[in-house]
Amino acid sequence: MTRVLLTDDQPLVRHGLRVLIADHPRLEVAGEAANGEETVRLADQLSPDVVMMDIRMPGMDGIEATRRITASCSTPPKVLILTTFDDEYVYGALRAGASGFLVKDMDMDQILTAIETVAAGDALIAPSVTRRLIAEFAARPAAVAPPRPVEGITAREREVLTLVGRGLSNAEIASHLHISIATAKAHVSRLLTKLDARDRVQLVIMAYELRLVTAPRG
Template sequence: MTVRIVLADDQPLIRAAVEMVISNDPDLEVVAEAGTGAEAVALTEELLPDVVVMDIRMPGMDGIEATRLISEGSSGAHVIILTTFDDDDYVYGALRAGASGFLVKDMALDDILAAIRVVAAGDALIAPSVTRRLISEFAGRPPSTPRPRPLNGITEREREVLTLVGRGLSNAEIAAAMVISVATVKTYVTRLLAKLDARDRVHLVILAYETGLAAPGGGHPSSGPS
């Protein structure tokens, strides 16, 4: 089945580069291009794509607000943020708004295409080269509430997995740290998604910080599991 894509970026050269590669892939199709967030929202509502590849900095409505509107809408489209390192201050807001992926513009185009397929399949993806940087950046900020939100209904083992997901570890790294198989890690992550009503792995990272399981610098908070 062909993955239908809307490209949203105010830089025509970026859109042209991504569209050029996509056009050579029989499983991917660009159905429309947008130069602003408002255009991206309107095109998504009209065309019902599977994935929207979204820049953050665009004139008028930015990518964060556009992502929020798309995520709250009924199109069912998944949003991938495609940005630069200089946009770190905006990434957390975009993920909170409902983005299922975060990529950087200096990634290989083939990797971007692979990420589109991952997100279209309902999974989430953050560029490995920046996951820990982002986590460190946002974990060090003052919390928006006086105390972490409570976390109920999960086992101690699931809590440990969530903590490691929050630190930016991959399934393979979690498996090595906990001395279990990758398949078992995947089972734990699937259970966490269901129990916590999380959209995807990105949402689990956010929950790990909001609940106090993940701490600045990638360590465990004193109240977390040993």
């Protein structure tokens, strides 16, 4: 059973998510919080598997709460950001340690699938959504950093890292490189280990910061 901590300053949003999760046989609501401070406290007390985190909240915002949760817990929960396409804080939230993001107007089934996907450790969710959000934060000044050499990875792993940065799923990477899905997954796993990346979202960020991928134009 995947235990979820709901965080949003709007009671109606939390209620809707609670009702949605209550009907799922493999998910349960571990608790609810209305602000960042409460989220950090409950994450420590309740040890949820996933925290659904709103970014814009009074007091401590979702970015700072995410940073504290991922830094303070020995086995931190996955943080799933609740956002909108025009949210200017997406990149900061991912840098703070978020494992994925949800768009608030997604279909209910997609939200439930996203929670399970992130809980299972695959942070890349809804590739079509991912690509659009990646383009948003990659185009921002905060995302621009001097490129550094990619050391310790093979030419094939570099290819895979580039494709991960473009928002491709394991199946899409396998098709693009004409390899099996299992092999694509193995390459991604090795990249996580070699680059000391917490999850796939960090690989996406690294791909942009290493200039393997650039934000789409137009």
